Amino acid sequence: MTTSVPEQYIKDYKNLNSQINQSEPNWLNDLRKKAFQNLSKNGFPTKRKGNEKWKYTNISKLAKTSFSFEKENILQKSNYKNLIISDDSWINLTFINGALQTDISKIKNFEKGITVTKFSDAFGNPKINQLIKDNLSKFSQIDEDGFTSLNTAFINDGILINVDENAKILNPINLSFISHSTVTPNVSYPRILIIANKNSSLNIIENYIGDSSIQSFTNSVSEIMLEDSSKISHYRLLNEGQNTFHIESSRVNLKSNSTFESTSFSKSSKISRYDLKVNIEGENSYCNLNGLYLTSGTQHIDNYINIDHIKPKGTSRLNYKGILTEKSRAVFGGTVWVREGAMKTDSIQSDKNLLLSDEAEVDSKPALFIYADDVQCAHGATAGNIDAETIFYMRSRGIDLETASKLLINGFANEIIDCVNIPGLKKELEKLFLESLPKYKLEF
């Protein structure tokens, strides 16, 4: 089905071309052009019937809205200081509207073994140009859906994070994406490419921040590549305004003996979707994906998490948890694939939801497809209220209903917050999630 996309995207695309056609290499120009053609042809995935990937998330309003893209803007950068979670020991990189702000970021002179390069600065350097060319859009395919096409059509401000062989980067790289512009509603296109070379390690934080008063759309794509024996701990925090749309796609590829740990926290946006796919493309690799989402009002949040076991002896753990209040709605989808030949795969997949209101709703559909022998896999989903029996146990110790509920809800969330190994971040997350939990009393 062909859906026309708002005129504004076409206008902005042409505008961007006129600004950058001179400086960008042909291969990128071709890639963007192809992506834009794809978008024009296929539109956004508004059709839900028969479309398993988008069955429970209605994006028609997002698809219809005319968002404008502002490449350069003149915002008061200091206004965002207080929104950014940071720590002096971290390597803080700040993006406004998808573009890295070199003046307020630490981009040079940090640890040895890691380079951060803006795509637009990289093309003069043949080696880096080649590296980007070889890897960009390798795992995030432009025809995957309209959103990936759209992001790719607007690639310009993306960055490459490259970790050298054997480099162990201990201090976290903190990417803060601030969505704001002088025009509304606005759109931004964050794009990151991370390459962890052999035997390297990296801690990375991806933090999406926005203004609560503004209507905006963040269309983010990241590609993360782990070479043999490398390790990445990835933290993601979605904390944009309540009036925003957030569509994010992340593609992760694991070579042999590598480890990818991901912990995702979401508490904002009118509609948000996190589409994470991990390919286990090398033997003996491990991924551990954890998530916590807290929804309120009429928010809709969709986590679409896929793991593809292609090679033997892979281990995957997936543990997502949701706390739903008011009239909010959560969707959990995704599949663990165990391909033919991925023997001795060990996989556990779980999504648990705590529904604190009768009007909250969850559609949790984790799936599992096994085409190999000798594997160990489990999956499951639960949705429910706080258990009355456990509440009684606490009350029988003198603890009142409200405190008991709070201890249990905090406990539910803590399991995921405890996965965070960066103390400063953990503290902020406790503040953002635990302190904002609604007062709740179980009714008997």
Place this chain on the structure above:
Amino acid sequence: MIKEKSLLEIKNLHVSVDDDIKILNGINLTIKLGEIHVIMGPNGSGKSTLANVLSGRPGYNIDKGEIIFKGEDITSQDPEIRARNGMFLAFQYPMELPGVRTWQFLKSSVDAIRLHNELPELKIKEFDKLLEEKKEIVEMNSELLKRSVNEGFSGGEKKRNEILQLSLLNPTFAMLDETDSGLDIDALQIVAKGVKNYHNNNNSVMLVTHYQRILNHLSPDYIHVLMDGKIVKSGDKSLSLELESKGYEWIRESILKQS
């Protein structure tokens, strides 16, 4: 404060579930300060129901009768109020509280009871000191205090955790529902030691058990036999020995003969 030192009076208590399934059929029992009462009886006779109803567990209908605790009718009181007034139940099957750290849970309950008694919350250091002292009694591993309440605890560890709570909260009235079931000899001794350590003239115990072995460590004042939701026989501690050797059927038969 408490008239004639009678701590708990259960008068003609009738309890049912789901409207018409009757579980307790007229329980009468008075427990005085300083006493240990033992409730024995076949599985399904209503022992846990009695303990649950006394502690205020939701889900039971009290069709008739009343429960007087410290001179006050508590028949429809909330469980947390009963607990704060000095009632405690060591559960037959202690619940797991996923994500709630044992330390946090213990401190929350100690503080809740202190606040009720117009005492300030304990400072972390003060609480840790108290906890250190009490956990020695039940030989509780410190690692367990950092874990979620009862999650991944062995059966014995769960029971010891109940006795740790008993020691920390120091209630006036403690009900122990088969705390001695499924314990090995060492764990049994630890539990018995915990109960002995707790019990004195200013509190009372209601112990539900199937076995003589825990009674050897304590000296119960009364043994009651509960059958089909009624106390059908009461006696002194020699009764438990008789039950151990003869089982319960002879009591049923002697009741039938009488009627």
